[in-house]
Every structure is written in C-alpha cells, then in structure tokens.
Amino acid sequence: MPSDDPAQFRLTVVAEALRLFAEKGYEATTVDEIAEAAGISRRTFFRQFRAKEDVVFADHETLLTQAAEYLDADHDDPWKAVCDAAMLVFERFSHWRDVAERRYAVVQGVPALRDREIVTGYRYERLFVEYLRRELPDEADLELVQFAASVTATHNYLLRRMVRDGVRATSGELRAALAEIRTRVHRAAGADGFADEMVVAVFPRGTAPNRVADLLQERLGSGR
Structure with a gap:
C-alpha cells in the first residue's frame, strides 16, 4: 500500500x-x-x-525541493545557509545509502542515465548560485559561482566515495570541509578591506575530530 x-x-x-x-x-x-x-x-x-x-532520480527531486525550501527561509549568513543546505542533502543520502549505492551501480551502465546524473548535479549548484545572487547582490558574481561550485563539488566527492568506494564519509567530515571553504571566503573578504579575524580554539586532548568540527561550526555560526 x-x-x-x-x-x-x-x-x-x-x-x-x-x-x-x-x-x-x-x-x-x-x-x-x-x-x-x-x-x-x-x-x-x-x-x-x-x-x-x-x-x-526521484529522490534527487525530493531533495532539491527540500533544499530550496530551506534556502527560502530567513538566514543570517547566506554563505552558511548554502553549506547547511548541502549538509541536509548529504545527511538524507547517508540515511538512504543503500538506494544511493544501487543507483550508482545502475547509472554507470546506462549512458543516458549518466548524462542525466550530470545535469541533476548541476541543478544543486544552480540552486545555490541563484540563492546567493538574491541574498548577496553586491558580491562579485564570480565569487558566488566559485563558492557554489566548491560546495557542490566537495559534497559530491564525499558522497561518491561513500557510494562508489564504500568509504564511510561522515557528516562531520563534510561540515569541516565546508567550514574551510567558508573560511577562505572570509579571508578573501578580509584581504579586500574587511576585518579579518583569527580564531583560536582549545580542546581537550583526544576530542574526536567530528566533535571539534561541530563545536567550531556552532560557535562561529553564533558569533560568540
């Protein structure tokens, strides 16, 4: 039923x-x-x-809709919102890992499906670019395109490692990688005359890398 x-x-x-x-x-x-x-x-x-x-590709359609709905909400930091939308997609696919693995195996054997997969991946990038253009109209367009492309490529790389190679990529790994992309954006802004900041963080020895990434993301995102 x-x-x-x-x-x-x-x-x-x-x-x-x-x-x-x-x-x-x-x-x-x-x-x-x-x-x-x-x-x-x-x-x-x-x-x-x-x-x-x-x-x-029906689950992609569902996730594209969910990502668009997430970005339509109010966000203080558009750069972070794009990263969070990518995290949403990654975490859903992590839960649907068996489906993602089966699709990868099927798609690789059908050229028309491989072409469709490329187009589908580009739709995420285009969604992110269009959102950033709306929210950050004064930013250089090239910066927005490069950021969206970097976020999408990083997400796809870790997801592909998981479904193709069987490597257990975690949400923490993606979150840390996306935080580094955001850091590069802020460094570039600092070089153009904005206040560049140094962040020093101290953690107990043995703290799990995923926990470090989560805490840094939480504190930097809240501005504390």
Whole structure:
C-alpha cells in the first residue's frame, strides 16, 4: 500500500525500481514490473513519474525541493545557509545509502542515465548560485559561482566515495570541509578591506575530530 507520506512513497518506488534494475537490467525492466513490486497501479506510477528514467532520480527531486525550501527561509549568513543546505542533502543520502549505492551501480551502465546524473548535479549548484545572487547582490558574481561550485563539488566527492568506494564519509567530515571553504571566503573578504579575524580554539586532548568540527561550526555560526 502507498505510504501517506509522499516523499516516503516515492522513495519506496525508487528502491523497488533500483532493485529490479540491478537484478534484470534497466532496459529489461518494465513499468508494470516496477508498479507491481511497489504495490501500486500503473496509473499511480504515471501520476508520480513521467517515465522510467524519472524513477532513478526521484529522490534527487525530493531533495532539491527540500533544499530550496530551506534556502527560502530567513538566514543570517547566506554563505552558511548554502553549506547547511548541502549538509541536509548529504545527511538524507547517508540515511538512504543503500538506494544511493544501487543507483550508482545502475547509472554507470546506462549512458543516458549518466548524462542525466550530470545535469541533476548541476541543478544543486544552480540552486545555490541563484540563492546567493538574491541574498548577496553586491558580491562579485564570480565569487558566488566559485563558492557554489566548491560546495557542490566537495559534497559530491564525499558522497561518491561513500557510494562508489564504500568509504564511510561522515557528516562531520563534510561540515569541516565546508567550514574551510567558508573560511577562505572570509579571508578573501578580509584581504579586500574587511576585518579579518583569527580564531583560536582549545580542546581537550583526544576530542574526536567530528566533535571539534561541530563545536567550531556552532560557535562561529553564533558569533560568540
């Protein structure tokens, strides 16, 4: 039976479709087979998806919507908001790791899906750029594009290591990497005449790196 949660319902269909694609092959799997495996009708399938290809990237559509909604809220620091939106996407994929791994395996064997994946990745970057342009109209456009591209590339690199290579990338690793990108932005601003600041932090020996990154992000973000 379809879930009452639209996002969960779509994810269920995606998971079943990717399972069938992995077992039978993308071209050999029919819409009817996907619908039957997900416990829905063919009509219900086409209410949610235009074609079989759309199922492969349906969770991306959900996450793009969630990231856009997050950025539409009020944020004191637009640079940080973009990083937090990237964190939101990464953490969702961490929870859906099995789905992400299956999709990666399927996409690599179908050239048309590889092209679609590239376009989908670019849509995150474009979302970030358009948000920064709205929120920071006085900033150099090149700075905004470079920042969005760096955030997206860093996110994709760690996610790809996880789903392709089986390396357990953590939210803390991504948060620390994105904090470094933000630091470079602020250093550049300092070089242009803004107050550049040095931050000195002291932690007990043995503090986990993820905990260090979380505490620094929390304190720097709050301005304390």
